[in-house]
Amino acid sequence: MVNAKLTQIIYELIRGASLHLPPDVMNGLRRMAAIQDTPLAKELYGCIFDNLKKAAELNRPICQDTGALQFFLKAGTGFPYLNDTEDSIKDAVRQATKKIPLRPNVVESFEEKNTGDNIGSRAPWIEWEIVPDNQDLQITVYMAGGGCSLTGRAKVLMPLEGYEGIVRYVFDTITEWGVNACPPLIVGVGIGTCTPTAAALSKKALLRPIGLHNANPKARDMEERMKKGLDSIGIGPLGMSGKESLLALNIEYAAHHPATLAVGISAGCWATRRGKVLISKDLTVKSDK
Ligand code: SF4
CATH class of the missing domain: 3.30.360 (Dihydrodipicolinate Reductase; domain 2)
Known part of the structure; x- marks a missing residue:
């Protein structure tokens, strides 16, 4: 009822x-805009902030x-x-x-x-x-x-692929599909036994505010290293190149079956x-x- x-x-x-970005996303975008050093990247962040201003003024999504x-x-x-x-x-x-x-x-x-x-x-x-x-x-x-959901993937890795396999899968997915999700991106990575658990955890990872890390030091280390690696590729705002491409990379995990290591990926766009x-x-x- x-x-x-x-x-x-x-x-x-x-x-x-629908009308306002969460404060952590706004702060992340401001930080990203401030570090750009090419006219194109600066212009694109300018468009994002103009868009946000207009949405607030016109009371529209x-x-x-x-x-x-x-x-x-x-x-x-x-x-x-x-x-x-x-x-x-x-x-x-x-x-x-x-x-x-x-x-x-x-x-x-x-x-x-x-x-x-x-x-x-x-x-x-x-x-x-x-x-x-x-x-x-x-x-x-x-x-x-739609665009950010297009980047979603999940796969069960062969046991010996290990954590290196997770990194490879995340990098392959984001470099191939990340531009569809209107970067800068929030990348959520889920780890578990099977695709449903890994995919569900990757979405939960997107819900974590930017700036908060996984409490497990090893997971945090992996978050920081993968973010640094993906940032160094230079995808940039809207995929048009620039400094850093990720607002955050968050990992959520569950204990897994010894014969499997599943990885799920969800992406959030600049308008998360x-x-x-x-x-x-x-x-x-x-x-x-
Ligand atoms: S900003 Fe996000 S929701 Fe809007 S078109 Fe791009 S990916 Fe889709």
């Missing part, structure tokens, strides 16, 4: 994410591709509106598509017809995580654009749009950061 108050909170979450919407929930077992949550998310997406407006991007599979309201089979995508002994609901929205809200059991917003 739709809960109007919950729908309104989720609508505002979607609206905020940052990019024409407002993506397919994905929601990542951390739900306390004591949150009283769990039964209403999915219906309220869908209602918020319907309203957002009409009012903000968002571009209708959802095409029903096999019918190959646009549904017109960004709702379809398993769309929006909703992932649940249950939090025991908790009464809040945290919702993260991610707007998955995500937002988070923490809702208390009386449907007040505790935090929107």
Whole structure:
């Protein structure tokens, strides 16, 4: 059942994410713009900031591709509106598509017809995580654009390929496909047993704010070294060459089967749009950061 108050909170979450970049992405873009030393790269970052300014002035989404919407929930077992949550998310997406407006991007599979309201089979995508002994609901929205989703890959490596195999796969994927994702990029890398776990973890890696590293020193070292290597290639803003190409490279991992090492890759573009809200059991917003 739709809960109007919950729908309104989720609508505002979607609206905020479509109109404004998260502070960590803005800061990352400012830093990248400041280090450019060629007229072309400077001009391209100038276009990005003009685009952001215009979107804010005109109250319009940052990019024409407002993506397919994905929601990542951390739900306390004591949150009283769990039964209403999915219906309220869908209602918020319907309203957002009409009012903000968002571009209708959802095409029903096999019918190959646009549904017109960004709702379809398993769309929006909703992932649940249950939090025991908790009464809040945290919702993260991610707007998955077409170009950045094109860079997504997952593969199970042969056992002896090891971590070098992961690095090779990430470098091959980003050098071949990264330009489709409107760099500078956030690269999410997931490691696990099979493609579904690795791919899911790579998307979770994209949700981590820029500047935060994996708590495991070995994973952090790999994040920093892969970022440095990919930055040195010179893909640059929009793939037109420049200093550094990645806003971040984040790794999330799960323990894996000894015979397999799966790697998943997700990419976020310069317009990485995500937002988070923490809702208390009386449907007040505790935090929107
Ligand atoms: S990759 Fe990002 S910035 Fe480029 S068109 Fe897609 S959503 Fe927009």
